[in-house]
Amino acid sequence: MIKFEQVSKAYPGGFQALKNVSFAIEPGEMAFLTGHSGAGKSTVLKLISLMERPTAGRVLINGHDLKRIKRKQIAYARRDIGMIFQDHRLLMDRTVFDNVALPLLIEGYSLGEARKRVHAALEKVGLLDKVRHYPMMLSGGEQQRVGIARAVVNKPPLLLADEPTGNLDPKLSAEIIKLFEDFNRVGVSVLIATHDLSLIARMRYRTLTLKDGRMIDDGLAEVTA
Ligand code: ADP
Numbered sequence: 001m002i003k004f005e006q007v008s009k010a011y012p013g014g015f016q017a018l019k020n021v022s023f024a025i026e027p028g029e030m031a032f033l034t035g036h037s038g039a040g041k042s043t044v045l046k047l048i049s050l051m052e053r054p055t056a057g058r059v060l061i062n063g064h065d066l067k068r069i070k071r072k073q074i075a076y077a078r079r080d081i082g083m084i085f086q087d088h089r090l091l092m093d094r095t096v097f098d099n100v101a102l103p104l105l106i107e108g109y110s111l112g113e114a115r116k117r118v119h120a121a122l123e124k125v126g127l128l129d130k131v132r133h134y135p136m137m138l139s140g141g142e143q144q145r146v147g148i149a150r151a152v153v154n155k156p157p158l159l160l161a162d163e164p165t166g167n168l169d170p171k172l173s174a175e176i177i178k179l180f181e182d183f184n185r186v187g188v189s190v191l192i193a194t195h196d197l198s199l200i201a202r203m204r205y206r207t208l209t210l211k212d213g214r215m216i217d218d219g220l221a222e223v224t225a
């Protein structure tokens, strides 16, 4: 699904955010990407979602070298990726419905078809009763679930999450991870960047660890019984 081959990323100014990073995520896999703040986690996600380009090495998605995707094709390529952010990036002056429908309407779905899909996505995250609400009226955990509904509404095969539980307490964080597990169970590949080791420690998922831009561990998280 995702393959990094000796990828390095230097930002303008020369800072080396990633150094010779290689790993692969199989289709249908769910994995965590961890490391302290500044380790390069967001940069990995930005290379996958074509928000940044590598300075060396290759990034492949489903066997396609992202280098061959031209600027004009980026929006189209991104349709296969659902992105979830710590700050959820909802439009605060739009209803929950409008926020979740937005990716579909951009793609040219009819309002009727969009409505069906929005309702299905909100049902999966348990927020169907909040469809007419504005994000301000929702709790932090609910806002993040709207962000997840928006990310999955066009059924992408891959979800990328950048600190999706960063603003949430442990109980709400566990509920968010459970949602990712639900999507993973039906075949969606999931990569979650987080510096929250306590969140990962309780789970059996593979954990990739970055330190100062290098991949220092690619194993499974220690299983605590
Ligand atoms: P993490 O997500 O693990 O906190 P990031 O990938 O966001 O790490 O950042 C890795 C390093 O790259 C940090 O030192 C950060 O300041 C730097 N960085 C990130 N984006 C840019 C940018 N656009 N320009 C310059 N430096 C950047």
Ligand code: ADP
Pocket (backbone or CB within 6 Å): 042, 162
């Ligand atoms: P996020 O948590 O969403 O990755 P960041 O705070 O890391 O957000 O970065 C916000 C924006 O600023 C991103 O576009 C990132 O690339 C850029 N950025 C991060 N660190 C630096 C930096 N040291 N110099 C310039 N831009 C940066």
